[in-house]
Amino acid sequence: MATDQGVYLYAVTRAEGEGPDGLTGVAGAPVRRLVHAGLAAFLSTVSLEEFGEEALRRSMEDLAWLEETARTHHRVVEAIAGLRSTAPVRLVTVYTGEAQVRELLDERHEQFDAVLSRVTGRQEWGVKAYAVPVPAEPAAEPAAEPVDGPRGASPGAAYLNRRRAALRGREADWRRAAEHAQAVHEALMHVAVVGRRHRAQDPQLSGRREQMVLNGAYLVDEERAAEFTRVIEDIVGQGVAVELVGPWAPYSFATLDQEGEAAHGDAS
Template identity: 25%
Template sequence: MSDLLYLYGLIPTNEANDQSLPSVTGFDGESELYTIEVGNVTAIVCDIDSDKHSEEDLKDKIENDMEWLQEKAFHHHETVLMVSKMYTIVPLKFCTLYKSEDSLKSSVESNRNKLQSTFSKLKGNEEWNLKIFCNDKELREQVSESNPAIEEKRKEISELPKGRQFFEKKKIDQLIDQELENEKNRICEEVHEKLKEKALEGSVKKNWGKDVTGRQENMAWNSVFLIAEDKVDDFIEEVNRYKEELESAGWSFEASGPWPPYHFSSFS
């Protein structure tokens, strides 16, 4: 049975020729990374002995062996991150496999134009992530005290007969919750649009739960940006400005990067 190819990413061949790939242990902990040149695109791969690790075996481990999955996912992330610091890279998703070198080359050839366009877009640019967290309890108190819609509702209730006031006051909490979400979205959208001015591209991603972040505050926003290398300092400076302005109101900001450009490149 022939070996499987594990694909980490694709880089421009001219960059691959300028500096050699360092010696790095591959996915199975035995083989080493190496390159396969496909014209002006070079693939970074390692071999997986399919006698020891069949596709079915790998699928079973991904679904049922969390310790193995975490170890291998970390290996993939660290390897792609290392490569991204050396070359312009189109990173591949975890556990992207090919059954043969011919199959890999055919896939690269059929996407050649798209890859060249992606390399041009990514060269000299970096992916950065911004996560915004909010202390809902603290912000809720502020909204309750200063929101015009809530003040208007309280005034409206105070003018009602005593009997109706009791039932209407129960609606205040619902209104506060609604206005809290409106305020969170307003601020996050404002920050996102302002930071997009410093970036080439920006997009919003799904928020993570507390079980993933390990934080007490809720994640209010999760976004990624593609930023020119010479604009990164401006981006970070703008994030720090928001930190200083909004920290006392229960907000916190986490900017991290540069990361492999998973969100601004794709390869099937």
């Protein structure tokens, strides 16, 4: 392999069986399978001029490039996961060559094996919950008072009072929604094998005006998927809107951290 080329890694599976044929990866490169030590790594050749360390620092700030790369990465992983238990690798994981990938499979063989055992027969579901304001009861109109009298309030003070009341109402709505989101999470954990609460997304990312109060990922046995979705149907409402997304490859529970330890997720 030329020195100006590297390999982009998508996912790792066990070596049995064949991989999906005809997959196209990032930068239009074909995806191939490297079998080593009982594991299979799915990768494609990339130019280090685009995927080298310095180039990636610039490219990761290009939202259009990042979105296209993430979409392709996800499509490849989903195709692999549709055939067998899969440990997805983090976006833009690039090695200098196949020899370095073989070293990875040797050094982290036990961790990959543990991850693949954990996700076999299971899928990841995402649950997002948003605070929805509860309509307030209409308040009775107070008796009019002269604004220039000793007991009257100036227009400015009256406006501030209304603003304070509205803020208190929003805070109460948010607290109720957060409490209900916690109840949703706990109910889902009775069905899921493990769950993780990610950081709530900003409205600019979520695409919704409401405040996100739950951004959860759950690893669920395939035969309990219908039961999992029924939990959502039974507990929606009460000041919270719930979105269920998936199923997909277990990204939140199948990756390795920087030290090579399997990421289990937060089961709390």
